[in-house]
Amino acid sequence: MNFRRTRILLMGCIVLGSINAKAMLVAYQDSLGIMGVNQSFHTEFFLNYSLTPHFAVGERTIRFVTSDGAKQFFVPEADFLVYRWNNPDSQANFYAGAGYGAESFLNQTQGVAMANVALDWESRRYYLDAELQSLYAADTRNYNSSKFRAGFAPYLAQFNELNTWFILQFETMPFVPEDPFLTPMVRLFYKNVLIEVGSDFQGNWMFNYMIHI
Amino acid sequence: MKNLFIFIVGSLVGSSSFANAKDLKVTVNGMVCSFCAQGIEKKLTSQAAVKSVDVNLENHLVKVALKDGQDLSDTTVTQILKDAGYSVSKIQRD
Numbered sequence: 001m002n003f004r005r006t007r008i009l010l011m012g013c014i015v016l017g018s019i020n021a022k023a024m025l026v027a028y029q030d031s032l033g034i035m036g037v038n039q040s041f042h043t044e045f046f047l048n049y050s051l052t053p054h055f056a057v058g059e060r061t062i063r064f065v066t067s068d069g070a071k072q073f074f075v076p077e078a079d080f081l082v083y084r085w086n087n088p089d090s091q092a093n094f095y096a097g098a099g100y101g102a103e104s105f106l107n108q109t110q111g112v113a114m115a116n117v118a119l120d121w122e123s124r125r126y127y128l129d130a131e132l133q134s135l136y137a138a139d140t141r142n143y144n145s146s147k148f149r150a151g152f153a154p155y156l157a158q159f160n161e162l163n164t165w166f167i168l169q170f171e172t173m174p175f176v177p178e179d180p181f182l183t184p185m186v187r188l189f190y191k192n193v194l195i196e197v198g199s200d201f202q203g204n205w206m207f208n209y210m211i212h213i
Numbered sequence: 214m215k216n217l218f219i220f221i222v223g224s225l226v227g228s229s230s231f232a233n234a235k236d237l238k239v240t241v242n243g244m245v246c247s248f249c250a251q252g253i254e255k256k257l258t259s260q261a262a263v264k265s266v267d268v269n270l271e272n273h274l275v276k277v278a279l280k281d282g283q284d285l286s287d288t289t290v291t292q293i294l295k296d297a298g299y300s301v302s303k304i305q306r307d
């Protein structure tokens with residue numbers, strides 16, 4: 001792959017948006033998902049299309065500010081809803097995803113493989129989420145990150161009303177100097193638009209968004 | 214007498230047509246998040262037979278109003294909800 005073109009493509013994707021509210025997303029059939037996470041040490045933009053309720057394809061662009069400098073990853077991926085538990089008052093999901101793309105760092109590009117798993121459970125009042133993401137670069141460097149969330153809704157919103165959630169996120173990124181991160185946040189969603197705003201106890205702001213079309 | 218016959222037949226045809234304007238009440242499992250359930254409304258309203266859709270998270274109910282003379286089979290409704298990522302536990306017809 002031509003380095004300049006790869007770098008321009010990576011930068012373009014990061015400028016467009018910049019990890020997602022869920023590490024991977026398989027939504028309803030024929031839906032388009034647009035997601036972004038913006039933290040000072042980590043940005044991610046994810047675009048995917050759900051071909052079936054259990055399978056989606058997409059592209060993920062990630063930027064980490066590590067102790068060695070900023071590293072960028074451009075990874076086309078496939079995501080699977082492995083299993084969903086639909087109960088009357090709750091829903092739980094197990095997702096898995098994998099992809100292969102490129103890492104850009106210090107004017108060099110190399111191949112990178114990615115694997116994701118996520119498990120979540122939610123009722124109308126409570127929400128739990130655990131996500132693991134691994135990036136395996138060709139130079140044998142690994143970038144493993146994890147995210148755990150617990151949240152509650154202060155009121156039960158009806159369909160097509162503004163929903164509000166208070167969430168506490170614990171995130172580990174051993175390759176980022178300030179690791180780990182504990183971030184309280186507010187999640188708001190209305191119809192098909194979701195945003196999350198928070199700040200960790202080290203003063204790093206976070207803004208996430210997700211749109212389903 | 215002839216007029217009375219026409220009136221009775223007309224009334225029967227009219228009431229038959231009215232009876233075709235059905236509403237479905239679908240009880241759905243897993244419907245706890247309105248952001249995630251947007252697909253239900255989108256998928257159902259895209260059906261030609263559907264007049265309107267009302268999602269009630271509290272009662273786990275999706276009310277589907279059908280256009281006059283139109284219908285959706287239980288199989289179709291179940292498949293639409295499945296494509297949206299949910300499972301149907303009951304379908305009632307008014």
